[in-house]
Amino acid sequence: MAEVERESMEYDVVIVGAGPAGLSAAIRLKQIDPDLSVVVLEKGSEVGAHILSGAVLDPVGLNKLIPDWKEKGAPLNTPVEEDNFFVLSETGHTALPHWPMPRFMSNHGNYIVSMANVCRWMAEQAEELGVEIFPGMSCSEIVWDGDRVAGVVAGEFGKEADGTPGPGYEPGMELRGKYVFLAEGVRGSLSKVVMEKFNLSEGHDPQKFGLGMKEIWEIDPAKHKAGTVTHTMGWPLGSNAGGGSFIYHLENNQVFVGFVVHLNYKNPYLFPYMEFQRFKHHPVVAELLEGGKRVAYGARAISEGGWQSIPKVCFPGGALLGCSAGLVNVPRIKGNHNAMLSGIAAAEAAAAAIKAGREGDELTEYEADLRSGPIADDLKKVRNVKPIWSKWGMLASTVLGGFDMWTNDLFGFSVFGTLHHDKTDAASTGLAKDYQPIDYPKPDGKLSFDRLTNVSFSFTNHEESQPCHLRLKDPSVPIAVNLPKYAEPAQRYCPAGVYEVLEGEDGPRFQINFQNCVHCKTCDIKDPSQNITWTTPQGGDGPNYPNM
Structure with a gap:
């Protein structure tokens, strides 16, 4: 050319x-x-x-x-009125008190907003x-x-x-x-x-990432408490992955419901999107959402490496x-x-x-x-919280990370010094032979939804005649390498159902449905062979988020 x-x-x-x-x-x-x-x-x-x-x-x-x-009318309409932090078990929850947390962890003076x-x-x-x-x-x-x-x-x-x-x-x-x-x-x-x-x-240090998925719900006005902020960790992820959720009550009886999965998880069978859908069936969440309706969906990667990774x-x-x-x-x-x-x-x-x-x-x-x-x-002052979680898990991060934040805030030093991230999220992916597939419950269509139905609520559109903006460095890798070694995790880590392994007459083949892409960039980050490069499609294509 x-x-x-x-x-x-x-x-x-x-x-x-x-x-x-x-x-x-x-x-x-x-x-x-x-x-x-x-x-x-x-x-x-x-x-x-x-x-x-x-x-x-x-x-x-x-x-x-x-x-x-x-005075200029910025859309910061919902000040935070209540701050909750829960550790979830499968059927219950434990509220963590605020007093052990450093002052800067409080949301007092902050606003729930659509960015x-x-x-x-x-x-x-x-x-x-x-x-x-x-x-x-x-x-x-x-x-x-x-x-x-x-x-x-x-x-x-x-x-x-x-x-x-x-x-x-x-x-x-x-x-x-x-x-x-x-x-x-x-x-x-x-x-x-x-x-x-x-x-x-x-x-x-290498940058670390999470995958954030979010739905906007309109809920029963009797359950709505504008200004309420709730964060959770624990179930359903458990020891499978780091992460947690957020539930924010903004104006107009709307609630932001989000779920974050740290992308350094090892089990290639983990399905972040389905973990999010399962989360909504926890009694605390289900009671809030029942009778309401989901009006928007989207997903985005989040940088999590912090100070060491800049x-x-x-x-x-x-x-x-x-x-x-x-x-x-x-x-x-x-x-x-x-x-x-x-x-x-x-x-x-x-x-x-x-x-x-x-x-x-x-x-x-x-x-x-x-x-x-x-x-x-x-x-x-928060630089060690994520490395502690990555190395020693959620409980250690809560206790030791909290202690570390206090010493940094009060005295300007850390007893840990600066802990480091040792490898990329792609390199953290384990081999399929070392793990068991995870059985996820089927979405019920009321609280939980299949991926393609939810993607329609991101209002995503791509002109189909353009080149695929998801480039494979080597087209043979998904089937020849990722499928036998990692059970091709692209089928699961993508929150929009872009990647599929289809059985054909000549054996399995890898299909890319780029029209579904919500531009989250997870594939560029988590592919264990680092074989996928996310590039920009033509202008205007992709999701059309309303008030995400």
Whole structure:
């Protein structure tokens, strides 16, 4: 195929991703200098279409960015009124008291929000300041100027299934910037390229991940308690995997019901989606949901490595922001505040550099701020909780992790020092011969649902004639390697039913139903052979989340 000729546009700063990190950066840049040209490129059909988060929002980032957010009508409508933490057995539960937990674990002063709606509101604030925002614009590749990131290619449409240009082919544009911010969220495809090119993870632990699945329910008003936050751990995962749940009561008799499975689980027969469905049949949850109806579903990977796993965040020509850098505080189950703070810090570094006549270099000031400022304060004191859980299990993490957080909070040190993550989640997958298949109850269609039915509630759509955006490095691996060694876990770890092993006349074959993909990136993370690469489909495709 001949080299594609593209038009190009020049900006001061190009931002990939209209999530909390990217939008915070855009707003802060224009606050500092209204004459800066700033563009935000979003692969979803609209801002918020691909945003999925719990979410209980710590407003510290928003307070710093837009102090008068209340007067400006930010959709933070439900302050947390009640905070519960339960350890579940199969039929009962034990409530953990609040007093043993450090102060920063309290949700007092936080808000139950739809981050999709918060981002829609932030986009309005950005556009009022003169930021250009283009939804439906997937960024498919990096534009290089030597060894410097100089921009991105966005808006390529109309390729045939084999990758060749179709009759309506549009080559997209090069959007070039003095600096390029990658705020793609967890396991972003361009971030992955840049991290490998510049070896940004050298000297840092491997990133760890969880799979978060979420449903929105409308429940009986008599059972609804706006502002109630409940977290659980224990059943149904037990010793099979780390993880837990969240149940958040927001406005309009709606409840966010979510379930997180740590992706370092060993048993390849584990089926995270079915663990979520089984969880809803626990008496505490079933009683709440009975008589209600599920109105939306989605799934997303979560970065869980914490402080030890944050890569170098600046590179020649740009920076990693938010979940592209892995800034989630795992025990607090929060990352949006750090995403906003990272956007603010990157924006301030870039604005100062441009004012000084610089471009295309490394924003080392941003790196320094992240390593020593409020994000560091938030993440360093909880850095051992996830490694303790990974090494010694849930109970040890609760007791020893809690003790470690207290010493960090009160005295600024840890008796454990800094514990480390020793391998990737893909490498944690065990061999099928060492485990037994797990028998999951069939969904009842009232509280629990099959995957394909639930995926329809993510409002996902992909143009079927385009190339499959889930690339196999070696098409033979799923059947020749993953099936005999690991019982091909892609059939189970994908929360959208994208991957199937079908029996045919010539034996089993691997099928990819990319139209179902909700862009969670789990396959890119958990495939034990690291044979699947998630890339962006054409712009606007994927889920269309309402108020996730």
